[in-house]
Amino acid sequence: MKTVSAGGEVALEARGAPAARSGARRIALRRVWRFKWGVAAAAILMTIVGGAVCAPWLAPDNPLTVDIQHRLSPPVWMDGGTRTHILGTDQVGRDLLSRMIYGGRVSLIIGVAAVLVSSSIGVLLGLAAGYFNPRVDWTIMTLVNVMLTFPFVLLALAVIAVLGPSLVNMIIVLGIADLPLYARVIRAETLAIREREFVTAGRALGMSHWRIIFRQILPNLVSLIVVIATLQVARVIILESFLSFLGLGVQPPTPAWGNMLGEGRVYMLNSWWIAAFPGLAIFVTTLAINLMGNALRDWLDPHMKL
């Protein structure tokens, strides 16, 4: 400060109380700023989820309405694009934007449901492998390693081909495909926590295994599980859309990003938008989920080994 006047001093002191409050606000803001990408990603994700939930009110058109006269019409900013179909239409004239909004439903439902399946089974396996005797551990971990070494895309393909591609089958197969990661991470953490004092104390007090596992060990793993589950939703969405892309997942005419991309591939010579936009939707969604998951990890526990 160059000029130190009495007035200035007084003014500074008088502003003391609000300054402290704004300081707290600044700290809070800085904390938010640290997670700016995560916050932005969460906002984008909420938009996508909101769009999927409110699809009937948001979509400009019925996703199944065929308008053969306006088939393969390009997006609005290209020559020949119309304002009635902002992102253009597909090979039978269905509105692409509406199909994209509806398509999010399938991906999100399968993504979340499959992760619920895989996390619950995977966590149980991981807890059992880490907590009980080496024989249980060996059996579970060998099973998990079998699954980890094999490209599950291939097996999921084969199983879906036999079972038939219904929504429930997709959720089960993708849920099982996704389970080894949980089992592995949770096992490693359980092995470490098992040796901690509070577990020994619990055992000395005569707690049952059941109670030690679910009341003492599991609560310590919740943030880890939440972070993995968040990140895995993205992986499942990609896997699901690949299966649908091959025509072995969600069946047309139900719009799903994967099968839209697969159908659009045939027309990519002249109508690139049919394949481009659904893929972009998958990319943005998985990117948002990954960024949010990373931010969640840093926020819950910066030392998390993941």
Add this chain to the structure above:
Amino acid sequence: MKRYAAHQLVQLVVVIVGISMLAFAILHVIGDPVLLLLPQNAGKDEYDRYHKLLGLDKPVYVQYWKFASRAVQGDFGKSWYTDTPAFTLVLQRMPPTLYLTTAGLVAALLIALPLGILAALKRHSFVDNLCTAIAVAGQAMPIFWLGIMLIIIFAVRLKTLPASGYGTWQHFLMPAFTLGAFLAPITMRLVRSGVIEIMNTEYIRTARAKGVAERTVVVKHAFRNACIPVITVLGLQFGQLLGGAIVTETVFAWPGVATLTVDSIRNQDFPVVQCAVVLLALIIVSVNFVVDLIVGVIDPRIRIGA
């Protein structure tokens, strides 16, 4: 070392038996091959006759034993579709897949090594942040979409590269890059963290103190040691790489095992599916075994830990 090798070998056998059971189950437990083979209007007599002909009236373990003992000799039965042995069909398609995997691995290293090292040396700089951003985006990218976008840009628009197929080196460019983009993000992160860790060690400080040129320090001292974790993880990621190759093959109509498998699944040609699944698993498991042994030799900590 012998004990370690034996331990790995036991796991190898278990994995192969496990995968063969899964492949067997795909057809014999989940589905009913007779229903797939017979025309829809076939009567009960016809059904029973085929049921017996395929040996499906025997207990499951007898059927599995028959399947396994034939499979060991490379006999997976004839393709239902083309009436040639499934084994021959799969073996014919193996080389393109292996070439693609190798090309993809090379592409991934060409992307990941320079970027990873650069990011590590200029830590927290703009370059580092840019590399991290690329990695995060790359991990969220559905590679089948990336492949299609490449086709639209380079084959349809610019007409510089062939859209699909196999033969010349131009055919390799887009598939190799696509597969490389799948593997590069994780490799880059590993290289970056590996180099950062090693740049802080004492022998690097010693090398610098005795006046070794910075370039030599990075190339000879840091990079070589940073390679160990990269080799380990890449080796163990071989299954994932092959999974990525499956996706890439289907996008670029690459005449490899994956397209054969997907086509066979579409045609419900299960002997071929089973054969492909088992052979791919065999390759993955053997590669993992060799990598485990190499790593065990390079890094004694791993072999003692196991």
